Amino acid sequence: MRYRVFRPPYCYRWGVLILSVVTVTTFGVSAWRSPAESTPAPQPVGNAATVRETPARNTGEAVRDTARDGRFVALTFDDGPDPRYTPRVLDLLAKHDAVATFCMVGTEARRHPELVRAVVSAGMRLCDHTVTHDQRLRTRGERRITAEIVGGWTDLVLATGDDAPIDYFRAPGGNFSPRLNAVAARHGMRPLGWTVDTRDWTLPGAGRIVETVQQSVEPGSVILLHDGGGRRDQTIEALTRLLPWLAEQGYGFGFPG
Numbered sequence: 001m002r003y004r005v006f007r008p009p010y011c012y013r014w015g016v017l018i019l020s021v022v023t024v025t026t027f028g029v030s031a032w033r034s035p036a037e038s039t040p041a042p043q044p045v046g047n048a049a050t051v052r053e054t055p056a057r058n059t060g061e062a063v064r065d066t067a068r069d070g071r072f073v074a075l076t077f078d079d080g081p082d083p084r085y086t087p088r089v090l091d092l093l094a095k096h097d098a099v100a101t102f103c104m105v106g107t108e109a110r111r112h113p114e115l116v117r118a119v120v121s122a123g124m125r126l127c128d129h130t131v132t133h134d135q136r137l138r139t140r141g142e143r144r145i146t147a148e149i150v151g152g153w154t155d156l157v158l159a160t161g162d163d164a165p166i167d168y169f170r171a172p173g174g175n176f177s178p179r180l181n182a183v184a185a186r187h188g189m190r191p192l193g194w195t196v197d198t199r200d201w202t203l204p205g206a207g208r209i210v211e212t213v214q215q216s217v218e219p220g221s222v223i224l225l226h227d228g229g230g231r232r233d234q235t236i237e238a239l240t241r242l243l244p245w246l247a248e249q250g251y252g253f254g255f256p257g
């Protein structure tokens, strides 16, 4: 009888013990996982919900090739959007059934969000070219670097919403550094280089821009052009000639990858 009297309390104690272990484990793990502050790398405000996961293939190495093998080139346009030139570039691309990647500056994207949306709805890709286009960004401190890169990314997201992919980051002036690339990689962006520099921003004349491409293009080329940052009539003129020429040479138009 004494044995049967003491048995229920023992069962009860074991039950309480097991329940306590389960409770402490469950709450302990969730408490450890939930606060953003516990993440070692600082995350930007408003970023956690929308940033896409860094692709596994993102090694921080600059992209200097087209995503598709074969006779493809990737056109890239920097420093826009600009209401004088970006719509003309889009018209020309549409006329030749071509696609391109636009490396936009945050301040301009903020000024012309409708152009950012027009670029995306035309089937083009976006690239983060920082907020203010500071060509000495790689010499700045960690906070400034993060503000410029994440801020540029944020400006593009705010203009387009959640859906438009922002797969690339291009440092102002092409002045990449491992630190810049690491910040971009944390936000799912790969550094975007180029293999054909038209130097169109030096205003060498449309003919010279065309010749530069004709002399150095090859399958997989990533071609650097500008649709913003100054007068770009020469670029537009050159593009008018280059798009049909590239098509005649059997080139298709793709994205960097």
Ligand SMILES: [Zn+2]
Pocket (backbone or CB within 6 Å): 078, 079, 129, 133, 172, 173
């Ligand atoms: Zn630029």
